[in-house]
Amino acid sequence: MPSNRLEGKVAAITGAASGFGKGIATKFAQEGAKVIVADLSQEAGQQVASELDGIFIRTDVTKRSDWEALLALALKEYGQLDIVVNNAGASYSNKATEGVTEQEFDMVMNVNVKSIYFSTNVLVPYFLKENRPGSFIQIASTAGIRPRGGLAWYSASKGAAITATKALASEYGPKQIRFNAVSPVVGITGIYLDLCVYGPAWSAINAG
Numbered sequence: 001m002p003s004n005r006l007e008g009k010v011a012a013i014t015g016a017a018s019g020f021g022k023g024i025a026t027k028f029a030q031e032g033a034k035v036i037v038a039d040l041s042q043e044a045g046q047q048v049a050s051e052l053d054g055i056f057i058r059t060d061v062t063k064r065s066d067w068e069a070l071l072a073l074a075l076k077e078y079g080q081l082d083i084v085v086n087n088a089g090a091s092y093s094n095k096a097t098e099g100v101t102e103q104e105f106d107m108v109m110n111v112n113v114k115s116i117y118f119s120t121n122v123l124v125p126y127f128l129k130e131n132r133p134g135s136f137i138q139i140a141s142t143a144g145i146r147p148r149g150g151l152a153w154y155s156a157s158k159g160a161a162i163t164a165t166k167a168l169a170s171e172y173g174p175k176q177i178r179f180n181a182v183s184p185v186v187g188i189t190g191i192y193l194d195l196c197v198y199g200p201a202w203s204a205i206n207a208g
């Protein structure tokens with residue numbers, strides 16, 4: 001039952017064109033937040049934003065300039081930013097680790113880890129300058145806590161997200177900027193269906 005817990009807040013959610021991000025944006029809007037849907041996927045992102053009376057901005061979370069544009073948009077349209085959900089994520093198909101290409105390695109590290117670096121590097125100075133409380137929420141994964149074979153570098157990227165979040169929480173908590181990470185187990189979303197993050201073993205269990 002919505003209770004307007006986010007009334008007066010502005011939340012930017014990356015990867016909100018689909019899956020968990022869309023769910024998070026929907027819940028935040030129900031709770032009264034103004035939402036900014038930041039995703040690579042233009043058509044789906046615009047659709048979600050219009051359903052939630054929010055704003056879409058085409059964002060590649062691996063690009064600093066896109067984070068700068070996101071902050072500028074939040075300030076122009078809403079005059080503030082309060083919550084950042086680093087939800088956009090990427091993986092490669094579950095496979096023997098010696099077969100992971102450099103391109104796949106760079107993709108998981110850039111989308112899942114460097115995005116967090118850019119989000120803090122660009123947005124923390126805004127919160128500090130305005131002396132404004134802020135909240136960063138990273139969508140990590142149980143793979144970052146209890147990794148299994150076949151997804152070594154995806155798991156490592158989520159482990160890095162969790163460790164960075166703990167370090168950032170301890171560094172910026174005293175300045176009223178909170179950092180939290182959420183580690184889902186599994187959801188049947190695009191990343192799961194396209195890339196089979198949990199591999200054949202999980203699919204077999206799921207199929208009963």
Ligand SMILES: NC(=O)c1ccc[n+]([C@@H]2O[C@H](COP(=O)([O-])OP(=O)(O)OC[C@H]3O[C@@H](n4cnc5c(N)ncnc54)[C@H](O)[C@@H]3O)[C@@H](O)[C@H]2O)c1
Nearest residue numbers: 015018019020040060061087088089141186187189190191
């Ligand atoms: N689905 C699962 O089983 C599962 C489990 C644990 C953690 N997660 C994590 O949850 C998060 C959300 O994934 P999902 O399951 O909803 O998958 P999804 O594929 O439905 O959503 C991912 C979204 O991220 C966007 N995206 C990808 N690269 C981007 C980039 N460079 N810049 C901006 N947007 C980009 C995609 O366009 C897509 O809309 C990810 O971080 C994923 O690692 C998923």
